[in-house]
Amino acid sequence: MNRKILLSLLVLILSSLACNMFIGGPDYPEGQIPVSTEIAGSVAEQLKQAVENAQQTGTLSFTMTESQLTSVIAQRVSSDPDSFLTEPQVFLRDNEIQIYGKAVQGYFTANVRIALSANVDANGQPLIAVKSVDFGPLPAPEGLNNTISALFNEAFTGALGPAATGFRLETIAIANGLMTFTGRIK
Numbered sequence: 001m002n003r004k005i006l007l008s009l010l011v012l013i014l015s016s017l018a019c020n021m022f023i024g025g026p027d028y029p030e031g032q033i034p035v036s037t038e039i040a041g042s043v044a045e046q047l048k049q050a051v052e053n054a055q056q057t058g059t060l061s062f063t064m065t066e067s068q069l070t071s072v073i074a075q076r077v078s079s080d081p082d083s084f085l086t087e088p089q090v091f092l093r094d095n096e097i098q099i100y101g102k103a104v105q106g107y108f109t110a111n112v113r114i115a116l117s118a119n120v121d122a123n124g125q126p127l128i129a130v131k132s133v134d135f136g137p138l139p140a141p142e143g144l145n146n147t148i149s150a151l152f153n154e155a156f157t158g159a160l161g162p163a164a165t166g167f168r169l170e171t172i173a174i175a176n177g178l179m180t181f182t183g184r185i186k
Contacts, residue, residue, distance in 0.1 A: 025111030025136025028100045033070045033089050040071035051167075054185050060167055063180045066092050073099070085112065092174045096131060103135060110136040124168035124183065 047062055054060035070090040077083045085101040092098075097116040102109055115131040169183040 021108055023108050023110050023137050025103075026100070026113040026134045028089060028111065029091055029098075033066050033091070035067070035071045035074045037071070037075065039067050040075050043068050043072060054167075058185050059182070060185060061180065061182045063178050064092075066090055066177045069097075069179065077101075092177050092179050095174050097128075097174065097179070112136070118172040118174060118179070120169050120172060124170070126169060126172060126181075 043064060046068075050060055050062040069092065070088060073088045073090055077085055077088055084103050084105075085099075086104065088099055088101040090097060090099050095117075097118060099112075099114040099116070101112055103112045113132075113134040115133075117129045117131050119127045119129070121127040167183055168186055169181060171180075171182045173180045173182075
């Protein structure tokens, strides 16, 4: 009788492990950033207003919040069935973009942390570079730097696209939950 109970318990444990096993990784910072399509959509409206103001002053200043950037990235990630990252949370702290999320490889799920720097290249385009990656016990996926850079460049291009024509980016400042882009109308 004990063997049947032990065997049943073992089958139950193994079947729960076969679905997906969380194996750790870096902890998310405290406080969850809200994500919504409305928040993501507010980026386009805010940028439109900044462009209208720039028409008058010649200088464009555009600020994104953690919630706006998280919502934009969450939309991009959810539309890509091959994305290695789920449940993104983007924090804008200490002059870097800090992305937390979950990565799934096979039957394993782990928390991840990716730190990026954001600068402006000589042509006035955003230059996103991976500073550090922590996938916990999982190996980082191949081509990670290119994938992350492409994801963020696409997000910035999508957000700044309407203003890109006739606009030269000069600075990107990241502090206290905000990322501010400044530049000049050509």
